[in-house]
Amino acid sequence: MSKPDRLIDSEAAAAIVAGRHGDPFSVLGLHPHDGKLVLRAMRPEAEAVEVLDARTGRRLAALDHLGDGLFAGIIPRRKNLFKYRLRLTQGEIVWEDHDAYAFGPYLGDMDEYLLGEGTHGELWKALGAHPCTHDGIEGTHFAVWAPNAARVSVVGDFNGWDGRRHVMRRRGATGVHEIFVPGLGDGAVYKYELLDSAFNLLPLKADPVGFGAELPPATASVVRDLRGYDWADGGWLQERGAKQKIDQPISIYEVHLESWRRVPEEDNRSLSYRELAETLVPYARDMGFTHIELTPISEYPFGGSWGYQPVGLFAPTSRFGTPTDFRAFVEACHAAGLGLIIDWVPGHFPTDMHGLGRFDGTALYEHADPKEGYHPDWNTLVYNYGRTEVLNFLIANARYWFEEFHIDGLRVDAVASMLYRDYSRKEGEWVPNEHGGRENLEAIAFLQRMNVAVYGADDSIMTAAEESTAFPGVSAPTDGGGLGFGFKWNMGWMNDTLRYMSEDPINRKYHHDKMTFGLHYAFSENFILPLSHDEVVHGKGSLLGRMPGDDWQRFANLRAYFGFMWGHPGKKLLFMGCEFAQAQEWNNESSLDWHLLDHAPHAGMQRLVGDLNRLYAATPALHQRDSSPDGFQWIDGGDAASSIFSWVRMGAPDSAPVLVVVNMTPVPRPGYRIGVPQAGVWRERLNTDAATYGGSDTINPGTCASTDAPAHGCAQSIEITVPPLAAVFFERAAD
Structure with a gap:
């Protein structure tokens, strides 16, 4: 056996074995050393390692085992770098493998420049896990932003979850770490293992730009190949701009996929994306809706959050299938003439250990000060909208859903909580802006930049804000100081009219203004009238349950209310189940009560909503x-x-x-x-x-x-x- 210090510096060897070396590419792989070529490999899963010529397959050398899985050896009769493979032996098992440390950088200089500047408009094409061909070899390229980590590794079943095996290359001052893992492809399960700046081991992290995830409650990321989907919705994309203007009929069916319909014969499971394409899509079309809106589908760990506490912003939730399956669902919507809107949550993210919180040991995505970086309402963290890289991450994510999945709109959740620094905070619990005010100037700038970016890339799409205050210009152009959204949810109309409808008719004359007040500001924004999921949960009961009177009057009240809504200025949004007067409060863990359609009052309500949608769409006076x-x-x-x-x-x-x-x-x-x-x-x-x-x-x-x-x-x-x-x-x- 060769002496270790002749093949590798002892301190470097100790750091490699301990998984504490910050630049393993300078040590592992093939390197000139004292006028010869030395190959070093960290392969603790093997008892013996041999080097093969990748071109001829000829055995060139057997590496010495220096201990603790570290191998090294001189390559005889070779002076120039060459392509090689490794032959590994463990007991009677022999296999061949490429060496990740034989491959140079994958990201280009322009990627590095844009990542460093925080202006990479297609961030998801640089970061994340991408099956690809590198230097003629198939594998997966991993890249992650972790500027304050002393070491970052990708780990998974493919390397025994051993963080010493695939330590990543740091790309200059960008804070990005990358590695190409040969032989790895779609379906591989992985996480990132990080050491903070003091070399403390952090909890394993899911990929912030991962395109797939394990089925919860498992939390690892999954490699998903986004290449090669043969889209067939070109005709829809050419026409959708005309369908989504403010003078067009827009009637939205809001859906929580997990509870729209279940299969009781199969352990009450939810439908898959492809099953929903065959059931939900034709149902919404036949009901006369123009759009389906989904509660958030970015991967989320806690089902009870309904998706509003996402961890994987770039990963369609695995609860219903793969990204390819989700694309098929989108395509089915378009084939049926339906637009698809998804709820998007850039306002906060959960504190789950595998998520974004203190990702590299520091407050990377969030503010360090809880007065700015913690959300008391939801026990979640708040993005640092003043950090360029975080803005790049969020804005690129918005573009990603439009470009990679052909969605037609984003509805941005909880915008009011983003706009104000004192939102749900008492005096002394928030930090004023630079002018001493309560407005979150960085969040305002972010929302403006996001809208400019997505509309600038494709002006046929739409964005909508759930904004519950009187903040001016939510749907006004950014060049005039507005936020740049296409539409704003009219939360005031919703709250006022529902309070009115809950009154006994004999008392309604005293509350008449609740139904008329909305017309004082109805044209100050491009409004959507929402009767959303928030109105049928948390003890509020169903819409039908909030109507007064006996059974006949309750149904009549709700029918009249729907008529009032469809005749009122503003686009329409109705949460699933309301169209047939679901009697019970919505339960996200069970199916809608479809059996109610066997009863005439519920079936009649469903017919009414369908006819209102068709009248609305066919009658210019009701929407233009x-x-x-x-x-x-x-x-x-x-x-x-x-x-x-x-x-x-x-x-x-x-x-x-x-x-x-x-x-x-x-x-x-x-x-x-x-x-x-x-x-x-x-x-x-x-x-x-x-x-x-x-x-x-x-x-x-x-x-x-x-x-x-x-x-x-x-x-x-x-x-x-x-x-x-x-x-x-x-x-x-x-x-």
Whole structure:
């Protein structure tokens, strides 16, 4: 056996064996040494290691075992570097393998420059785990940002989870570590093992830019090959820009995939992405929705968070399949004419040990100060929006979902918690901004940059903000100081109207303004009217359960409310189960109560929502000017005594206006004279009290011709029957 100090410096050998060497590429692999070539390998899984010529397969040398899995030896009759393989022996088992330390860097100079600058627009193509061909050999390239780590290794079943085996190469001052592992491909399970700057071993970490993950509760990342998917949705992508403008009908079906429908015969499992493509997609299409919105699907460890505490922002959750399966689901949406929106959570992340928290032993993604980096509401961490690399990570992630998965929109969760430094904090628990104010200037800049980036890359997409305050310009362009979102959820409308609907009809006259107040600001943003999952959890009950009265009145109230919503300016969003009046509060651990459709009132509600969607989409007056005051005119918004609301919706000048009348009491109003803005014949288009929906069938058959009798400030009027607890839509017929 050769002397160790003749083949390797003793301190370097000790550091390699201990897994504490910060630059193993300078030691391991093939290196000139005292005028000869020496090959060193750290292979503790082997008893013997031989070197083979990769071209001819000829045995060149047997390496000496220096102890603790470290091998080294001189390559005779060779002076220049060459391609080699290793032959390893353990007992009677003999196998051949490429050496990771035989390969040079994979990332290019431009990648390194952009990573160092924090401006890599396609960050996911540089970082993460990528099956690829490097120097003619198939394998997987790993790269991770950990600037303060003394050592980073990739570990997995492929190396016995031994952090000494694949210690990564540090790329200059970027803080990025990389390694190419030959022979490794799609499906390999891995994590990163890091030593902090004081050489303390940290908890194993999942890949922040990993594209796959193990099925929870397991927490490792999984190599997923994103190359080569043969997309067939080119026609949809060319048309979607026109479908997602503010003058188009947008009606969104919000879905929690895990609980939409389950298979009770198979241990009550959830459906897969591909099964959902065959069931959820046609259901949403047949119901007349234009979009499906998914609660977050970025990998999340705790199912009870519904995805709102993600760990793997780049990994579609493995609960329903692989990234390829998710792509098939997206493609099915597009084939059915449906857009797909996913909820995106850049506002906070969980403290799970395998996640982003103190990733390299420091507050890397989060603020070090808990007054800035800790979220008291959810016991989570807050991203450091002032750090360039963190901005790059988040903005690139937004682009990633559009570019790699062809999604059509992002709905950004909890925007209000990002905009204000004192959100849910008491005095003394938050840090003012540089001007002494409460606004989070860095978060504001991040949201603006994100919207500029995604719309700049493809202006056919859409973004929406769940923002619950009066922060100005959420859906205004960034060049005018706005945040740049396409749409904003109208949380005020939702809260006010639901409070009104929970009142007994006899008391509603005292709360009339809750239904009309939203029109004071309805056109200040591009609004979506949301009845989301948040309204059917945490003891709030179902929408049906919040309606007063006996069973008939509860259903009638909800039908009237849906009519009010679909007639009101703003795009629509409805959480799953509400369309058929789910009776129980939503439970994320069980299926929706689909059996309720065997009962006429629930089936009638489902028919109503489908018909409202179809009327909304087919009637320009109900959607073209959703975001313009020119599209709305009160007929009578002040009839509090009768709890009747009436207004007109208008589209382009060549489209017919629509009159909406809503009666929020159980008292029918026959012979009700109501003003109309145009003379002519008006025809009832939809009545939520129709028998087919479960109502009393107090309808207005035929047409209603206007007369010169003035009413509600209009020169013309029609006489109608206003049904109890119902909304009625009339359209002016063509002359």
